[in-house]
Amino acid sequence: MAIRVLxxxxVSEEEMNHLFEAFQQFIENIFSLPLDLPFSGYRRGICARDSLEKGLEKAIREKIQSNQGKDYADALDILIESSKENSRELSMQELKDATIELIFAAFATTASASTSLIMQLLKHPVVLEKLHEELRSNGILHNGCLCEGSLSLEIILSLKYLxxxxxxxxxxxxxxxxxYRTAxxxxxxEGFQIPKGWSVLYSIRDTHDTAPVFKxxxxxxxxxxxQDRSEDKDGRFHYLPFGxxxxxxxxxxxAKLFLKTLAIELASTSSFELATRTFPRVTTVPVVHPIDGLKVKFFGLDSNQNEIVTETEAMLGTTV
Known part of the structure; x- marks a missing residue:
């Protein structure tokens, strides 16, 4: 979806599957130890990157050739035109690098946050109930149903607890x-000199974990x-999930709009429960995600908020 929309x-379905498999292999091995040995994660990552770049270069060249007469612009179009306006046309390698970054941002991070949202709603039913209450009080949820035409950008942005x-x-x-940033x-x-041109790694996770403003x-x-606490307002860089x-x-x-819409759908149109005995362990590389995925049972709800039971219960696993 990100490849087509953004x-x-x-590309054909076969090419899409090939790009997706190469991207997954690349992401899974992106932080491997740099040991270029047969069957090592590093070697698999390099091979996946080469395969991904080859497929992307073909797609980019075809896109550039077929762009004439198009009446809309996607993210890659804007990037290309912006570079031309600044008298610096991007090389093919730069276009491929930017494309991989866009795919990563549109796919992996959103899937990660969505999975974390579902897991926390499962762990904290009180939070889910408070979401129900907010939806009801704002006329979004009525008699157990999502009111038709009740959602708009203005209304979604007005939901404070969400x-x-x-x-x-x-x-x-x-x-x-x-x-990473470059000095x-x-x-x-703090007594250490950082020379001009050095790459500096800043840690979002450590910042959130150690920021004194969060009780x-x-x-x-x-x-x-x-509103009563507003812990994120005390200081400029204590809260920076997006950098x-x-x-x-x-x-x-x-991304925030997507997550809010997902939460509204989850809270208003379904009930869900963990499909395993315990919650999975979570890893943070390359993005936050449950090891082996988060397996959840979803049930549709009728107008009285009763579960719609089908003959075969589908077990859905969300994975990133």
Whole structure:
């Protein structure tokens, strides 16, 4: 979906599957030890990257050739045109790198945050019930049903508790643990000199874990972002799930809107329960995700909020 919508690629189903498999293999081995040995994770990652770049280059060249007369622009179009406006046309390698980054941002991080949201709603039924109450009080949920035509961007943005829930999910389970920046000039930090040109890694996860503004930081507590406490307002860079500064994530508003819409759908149209005895262990590499996925049973609800039981219960596993 990201390949077609964000990048405007017109590829066959077979090519799409090939790109997806190569991307998955690349992501799974992106943090492997740099040991270039047969059957090592590093070697698998390199091979997957080469295969992915080969497929992307073909798709990019076809896209550039077929763009004439198109009456809309996708993310890759905007990137290409922006570089031309600044008198610096991107090389094919830069286009491939940007494409991989866009796919990663649109797929892996959103899937990670969505899975974390579902897991926390499973672990904290009181939070889910408070979401129900907010939906009812705002006329979105009536007699157990999602009111037709009740959702709009304005209404979604007005749901304060929902906003707190999404913020808390992103605080505790930030999909990406950090990022790199390049020092534009030599500076000193706590007695250490960082030379100009050095790459600096900042940790989002450690920042959230150690920020003194968050009381009982290990506890899932959406109310910390409520009007009475507003713990994220004390300080500029204590809360930064999408990074910070001029290079903050461009898609952060879309990502939050997606998560809010998902939460509304989950709270209003279904009930769900863990399909395993215990919650899975969570790993943080390359993004936050449950090992072997999060297996959940979903049940549709009728107008009285009763579960719609079918002859065969489908067990759905969300994986990232």
């Amino acid at each position: 990048l405007g690629f017109r 906003d707190c829930v999404i913020k808390e999910v992103l605080r505790l389970f930030t999909p990406v643990s950090g990022g 534009l000039q030599t500076f000193e930090l 009982d930081g290990d506890t899932f507590d959406p109310d910390r972002f409520g 910070g500064g001029v290079r903050t994530c461009l898609g952060k508003q879309l």
